[in-house]
Amino acid sequence: MTGQTGFARALTVAGSDSGGGAGIQADLKTMQELGVFGMSALTAVTVQNSLGVHGVHPLEPAAVADQAEAVLSDIGADAVKTGMLFSSEVIEAVCDVLERYAVRRLTVDPVMIAKGGASLLRAEAVAAMVRRLLPMAEIVTPNVPEACALLGLPEDAIRDETDMADAARQIRLLGPEYVLVKGGHLGETEAETRTECADVLAGGSDLLRVLRSPFIPTRHTHGTGCTLSAAITAYRARGLAMEEAVRGAKDFVSKAIAYAVPTGGGIGSLWHAAHRRAE
Numbered sequence: 001m002t003g004q005t006g007f008a009r010a011l012t013v014a015g016s017d018s019g020g021g022a023g024i025q026a027d028l029k030t031m032q033e034l035g036v037f038g039m040s041a042l043t044a045v046t047v048q049n050s051l052g053v054h055g056v057h058p059l060e061p062a063a064v065a066d067q068a069e070a071v072l073s074d075i076g077a078d079a080v081k082t083g084m085l086f087s088s089e090v091i092e093a094v095c096d097v098l099e100r101y102a103v104r105r106l107t108v109d110p111v112m113i114a115k116g117g118a119s120l121l122r123a124e125a126v127a128a129m130v131r132r133l134l135p136m137a138e139i140v141t142p143n144v145p146e147a148c149a150l151l152g153l154p155e156d157a158i159r160d161e162t163d164m165a166d167a168a169r170q171i172r173l174l175g176p177e178y179v180l181v182k183g184g185h186l187g188e189t190e191a192e193t194r195t196e197c198a199d200v201l202a203g204g205s206d207l208l209r210v211l212r213s214p215f216i217p218t219r220h221t222h223g224t225g226c227t228l229s230a231a232i233t234a235y236r237a238r239g240l241a242m243e244e245a246v247r248g249a250k251d252f253v254s255k256a257i258a259y260a261v262p263t264g265g266g267i268g269s270l271w272h273a274a275h276r277r278a279e
């Protein structure tokens with residue numbers, strides 16, 4: 001724990017984004033910016049840039065598990081997050097290791113589909129995620145389509161904040177202590193008139209909070225979900241209470257979106273050092 005080592009440590013189990021905006025790259029940048037020593041267990045190499053995902057090269061489940069084992073058995077982690085896991089075999093292998101090390105501060109970002117539409121989780125793996133991973137999670141952070149998939153609902157079933165709150169409560173019944181349903185995708189078609197981005201946090205005994213932030217009118221939003229979940233993980237590694245960690249993470253991601261960089265010819269990426277300018 002932080003007290004024993006004098007510094008906070010966090011492990012991310014996720015895929016590599018060669019474009020640098022999402023995945024392992026976003027996670028490690030975020031952890032570093034928040035003063036946490038970041039470590040990684042790579043699940044897949046994606047061939048990715050601002051125009052989309054052009055290839056996915058998954059690692060063997062044992063190679064993923066071995067990386068996590070190497071980190072946890074020697075260095076340790078005050079908090080862990082999962083991102084792109086790709087297959088049910090990788091989910092099973094990762095859960096075995098997390099169980100063996102009794103990881104409690106676990107953020108699960110149930111990454112399924114990249115903004116360009118590429119699949120980062122096989123359809124068959126959703127069941128393993130629900131059965132094995134969600135019950136171990138301290139917090140799970142689905143966006144609206146991911147929340148629908150976890151609940152087996154049609155992809156347009158969540159339309160407003162009331163639906164988001166209902167979904168958050170239902171996902172809690174699958175086992176995680178907290179659920180944050182992210183609203184970045186709601187109202188995408190009304191971007192000209194949109195004023196805010198609201199996420200719904202449910203958990204604890206009977207906590208239900210709508211977290212609002214100003215909508216930032218930019219197309220350069222690659223890596224929002226990874227950055228938010230990595231920031232929650234970093235703040236939990238530092239020992240912040242969950243609501244405080246989520247609020248801090250939303251603030252961090254908002255600043256990173258406000259100063260996003262137009263990398264490439266497509267959807268540009270967040271600027272993870274933005275919080276330094278804004279301070």
Ligand SMILES: Nc1ncnc2c1ncn2[C@@H]1O[C@H](COP(=O)(O)OP(=O)(O)O)[C@@H](O)[C@H]1O
Pocket residue numbers: 142143144182183184185197198199213214215216217218221223224225226228250253254257
């Ligand atoms: N244009 C935007 N302006 C402000 N906040 C945003 C914007 N887009 C997304 N967010 C915020 O970024 C975080 C990630 O949300 P979302 O984009 O829905 O996740 P994902 O990347 O997993 O699809 C949420 O806190 C959401 O409210």
Ligand SMILES: Cc1ncc(COP(=O)(O)OP(=O)(O)O)c(N)n1
Pocket residue numbers: 014015016017022023024046048083084111113114115116120221222223224225226227
């Ligand atoms: C390797 C990898 N992991 C996760 C994602 C998805 O990241 P996210 O933060 O949800 O951002 P978008 O892809 O939605 O912009 C990814 N693209 N690559």
